[in-house]
Amino acid sequence: MRPPAAPAIAILPALYWLRSLVAAFAGFAAVLVLALLADQLLRSLGLPPPAAQPMPELGRQALAAWLRAGCLLLGALLARAAVARRV
Numbered sequence: 001m002r003p004p005a006a007p008a009i010a011i012l013p014a015l016y017w018l019r020s021l022v023a024a025f026a027g028f029a030a031v032l033v034l035a036l037l038a039d040q041l042l043r044s045l046g047l048p049p050p051a052a053q054p055m056p057e058l059g060r061q062a063l064a065a066w067l068r069a070g071c072l073l074l075g076a077l078l079a080r081a082a083v084a085r086r087v
Contacts, residue, residue: 020083027079034071042067 047060 023079023083026082027075030078031072031075034075035068038064038067038071 042064047064
């Protein structure tokens with residue numbers, strides 16, 4: 001007859017799911033922080049974010065879109081690296 005499993009051993013199968021969930025939330029938080037930093041950078045350059053402009057100029061809108069896309073891509077790559085490292 002085997003002794004009962006210790007609580008630390010019993011939770012091991014759930015740790016993979018928990019790590020994946022935490023990595024997903026960390027990736028979401030990283031993307032959110034990068035988007036907020038991009039907005040702050042645009043404001044410091046005197047370019048309000050596209051949502052705050054009633055009729056933005058095309059060049060400024062393109063700059064804001066590329067900056068946001070770059071931040072989102074960087075956040076996605078960081079999240080992917082975090083998930084790959086944990087698996």
